[in-house]
Amino acid sequence: MEYHNPLTPNIDQVDYETLKAICLDLQDKVSKSIKVEQTLIQTRNELDAELNRFRLMQEFGDMALRxxxxxxxxxxxxxxxxxxxxxxxxxxxxxxxxxxxxxxxxxxxxxxxxxxxxxxxxxxxxxxxxxxxxxxxxxxxxxxxxxxxxxxxxxxxxxxxxxxxxxxxxxxxxxxxxxxxxDDKVLSSFNVMTRNAGLILQHILTTFQLEQEIEERKGVETQLRQSQQALENSNEELESKVKLRTLELMNANAELQKEIEDRKHIESQLADRAAELMRSNADLEQFAYVASHDLKAPIRNISSFVQLLQLKLQGLLDEETQEYMQFTVSAVHQINNLIEDLLHYARVGQNDAAIDLVDLNTTVNVVKEHLLTMIEEQKAEIHCQDLPRIKANSGQMLQLFQNLVENAIKFRKADQPPVVRIQTTQEGDYYRIVLQDNGIGIAPEYRDKIFAIFQRLSLSNPYGGTGVGLAICKRIMERHHGRIWVESEEGQGSRFFLEFPC
Structure with missing residues (x-):
């Protein structure tokens, strides 16, 4: 028996129009089926692409975290x-x-x-x-x-x-x-991807910062350990040095103690010696004063007797004997001058000299009066600036300036009259007075010697003198807590410097 689908029309019974409608319906269904299939393929491709993106995004996360x-x-x-x-x-x-x-x-x-x-x-x-x-x-x-x-x-x-x-x-x-x-469809994936990338970047930055801090702390710890070790070594070295230095100080202290004892002994000896020298100097000064004073009367007698002999024997003596008599008179005169200078020298050392406020301008004027004859004979010029008033002994100041001015005139050059200039300046706590002359000058080897007693430039010099005048000047300056020195070249004049406390 032949089967027949009741829904399928019998072709023999279907007309053309019905068949056409059936074909169009089938064509529409096939077209829709193809579109559905294409949509499914596109969707599947998009899903595959999205899955691939997420797979790569997951792979990126794993790789980036490493x-x-x-x-x-x-x-x-x-x-x-x-x-x-x-x-x-x-x-x-x-x-x-x-x-x-x-x-x-x-x-x-x-x-x-x-x-x-x-x-x-x-x-x-x-x-x-x-x-x-x-x-x-x-x-x-x-x-x-x-x-x-x-x-x-x-x-x-x-x-x-x-x-x-x-x-x-x-x-x-x-x-x-x-x-x-x-395609805007990738925005969500891009957003997720950048979100992950930001978190990973922050993770790396934090890790790097932590590692940096750890390394810095390790460095600090290393430095601390090194510093601690260096400190321990330094402490040990310091302790060793302290012990060594303590021992050295103990030895030095013992040596110093011995040296102090030796110095005390030496100082005691020096004090005794100084006292002895002071007594000796006092005795010598007293002896010089007494001897000079006691010698003056006999010398005056000798001088008087010689002069009487010259008068009584005048015209009876030959030329040679007269010359001997003249030598005797000159020698007696020289001895008398020496005794006078020794008396002056001894008096300077006495402690009973009165100290007053002395106007040195007045002192220089008195010196000019005392030496007036000598000044006129030698046609000397004395120029003096305004001088200060100082605390001193007036008699010794007169002797000081008279000795210096007299020497300046005495030790003159033969071809020109002497010129003496006296100037003053204040140097801190001292007055500095300079006496400058245009005389014969002083050789360098005599600059210090001339202030010693009985020292003369030459035993055969034609200027005379006892060699005590500048020694008296030095002694006067020392008694007044000052000092005296000279600057000179031979043939170029001299500059005598006096420094007095203000």
Whole structure:
């Protein structure tokens, strides 16, 4: 028995119009079936692409977490972003706290040097999440130097939602010939990818900072250990030096104690010697004074008797005997002068000399009066500036200046009259008085000797003198707590310096 589907019309019974309708219906069903199949294939391809993206995103997370440097992170991130989103150019920027300028962390695929351009985006212009350019232009104008015709852009956030970087992935007009246009369906994946990248970047930065702090602490600990060791070594060395120095000080102290005892003994001997010398000097001064005083009467007698002999024997003596008599008179006169000078020298050492306020201008005027005859005979000139008033013994000041002025006139040059200039200056706590002459001068070897008693420039000099005058001057200056010295060259005159306390 032949089977017949009741739903299928019998062809023999179907007319042309019915058959045409059936064909059109079948054609429509086939077309819809093909579209459904194409949609299913497209959906499957999109799902495969999305699964591949998430697989690469997971792989990126594993790889990026293993990196130990920011440079390595930038390289891996750029490679995975390019592979996942099929875009040829990647630029990664890093933002620092309190700085508006972004620093290029890594660039991938660019033929032009974008590191020379500064990325400055105001905070309000930063995108909150992943965006496509075009059409979005929130920060597109700030990225024109990248020369991208289309790109994805998204900030990198740390766990505290602070922006620490920016990722740009895109293509130029030339790249668009070889790469598919950006589909907005990838925005969610790009957002997830940049979110992970921001967390990983913050993790690397925190790890790097912690490692830096650990290294710094290790360095500090090493320095502390070294300092402690150096301190211990220094303490040991110091203790050793202290012990050694203590021993040296003990030895030095013992030597010093012995030296102090020796010095005390020497000082005692010196004190005894000084006392003995003072007694001896006092005795000598007393002896000189007494001897000089006692010798004056016999000398006067000798001088008188010689002069009487000359008168009584006048005209009875031959020339040679008269010459001998004259030598005797001269010698007696010289002895008398010497005795007078010795008396003056001895009197200077006595402590009963009165100290008054002495006007040295008056003293010099009196000297001029005393030496008036000598000044006129030698046609001498004496020029004196205004001199100070000092505390001194007036008689000794008169003797001091008279001796110096008399010497200046006596030791003159034969071809010119003597000129004496007396000047004064104040040097700190001292008055300095200078007596300058134009006489014969003093040879260097005699500058100190002339102030010693009985010292003369030459035993055969024609100027005479006892050799006591300058010794008296020095003694007077010492008694007045001053000093005297001379500056001179032979034939160039002399400058005698006197210093008195103010």
């Amino acid at each position: 990196t130990t440097s920011i440079d390595a992170f930038g390289e891996i991130t750029a490679e995975y972003f390019s592979a996942i989103f099929n875009l040829p150019k990647i630029a990664i920027y890093r933002f620092f706290p309190h700085q508006r300028e972004g620093k290029l962390l890594y660039a991938f695929g660019f033929t032009n040097d974008i590191s020379t351009h500064k990325l400055v985006i105001p905070p309000e212009k930063l995108p909150a999440g992943a965006m496509i350019f075009p059409p979005i232009r929130a920060c597109g104008s700030y990225l024109e130097f990248l020369q991208l015709s289309t790109f994805l852009v998204s900030p990198l956030h740390n766990p505290g939602e602070q922006c620490i970087g920016l990722i740009v992935a895109g293509a130029t007009t030339e790249d668009a010939k070889y790469f598919d246009p950006i």
